[in-house]
Amino acid sequence: MGSQFGETGVDVAGPGARPALHGSKARASARLSSCRRERGPAVVVVILLGPPGVGKGTQGAWLAERAGARYVATGDLLRAACREGTELGRRAQGYMDRGELVPDGLIIELVRQVLSGLSPDTGVVFDGFPRTVPQADMLASVLGDVDRQVDRVIVLEADDEVLLRRMAGRRSCRDCGAVYNIHFNAPRKAGACDRCGGELARRRDDDPATVRRRLKVYRKDTMPLIQFYLGTSARLEQVAADRPVDKVRDALQEVTGT
Ligand code: AP5
16 A cells, blocks of 8 residues: 555644644645545545544544544444433443454444534544444445545554453543553543543453454454455555554654655
8 A cells, every 4th residue: 555645634733743734724724625636625534444443533533633533433433322312322332341342233323413414525534434434335425425535544463462451451531531551641630631630541442352352343344344345446545553652653754655
């Protein structure tokens, strides 16, 4: 897979980048919007693909911030639904706790709702969606209805050993959802969120047995999407994610040519 991201103008930051200042964010948005396609409006749709714990959330939120794009993480949306006790949350919880995929029908409805609320000139960074070929087909169909398509697929990669250690060390804030890692990115005060002071907890699906199941599910149901997108006009990039966060950002910067 070659490096072809740069010419779309999605803006990514170098090592140690802080949340974008107004000026740079505005420039990033302008560049995102200035990507002209032969068909339809100038909007970039990016998918972050990769196994559990590889850093999709860590990098995806940052990438969307830099690009002035909407960040859509189905895992986050599902966990919020579980916390709020909605019908979707009640139906999804058992699958998530077992490390299985939530049925396509529920996910497709959820994503349809999110996309229907977006204006046509909004870029999107998807994290954890699509995860199956039927989900990818649905995304293509919904985007096609508004003359859009998936532009980029970035595959983050790391060995299982790295993934297991990251997920064993992950802690999330029960209140604001901020993510830490006791090995790599510890909070200032053990057990408390730096941002809001909320209690930090281990994710229910981060126990070793469930993590192993999630890895198997990724290989069986989600990896085929690489082949799927090779058969589309989307551009694919592979990024080694078994490095510190800033180094992964360096690599993203390199492959995107920004
Ligand atoms: P989801 O929340 O999407 O989980 P996942 O894909 O398994 O990914 P994770 O959130 O575990 O990891 P990540 O890659 O985002 O890594 P992170 O940045 O947090 O989905 C959960 C469940 O919801 C699924 O199992 C399924 O049941 C359901 N679901 C969701 N979407 C679905 C869909 N489309 N269809 C069906 N079901 C769906 O990083 C991990 C840890 O490592 C953190 O502690 C972080 O601080 C640390 N870290 C990150 N990068 C680095 C680095 N470079 N160096 C050191 N530490 C790092």
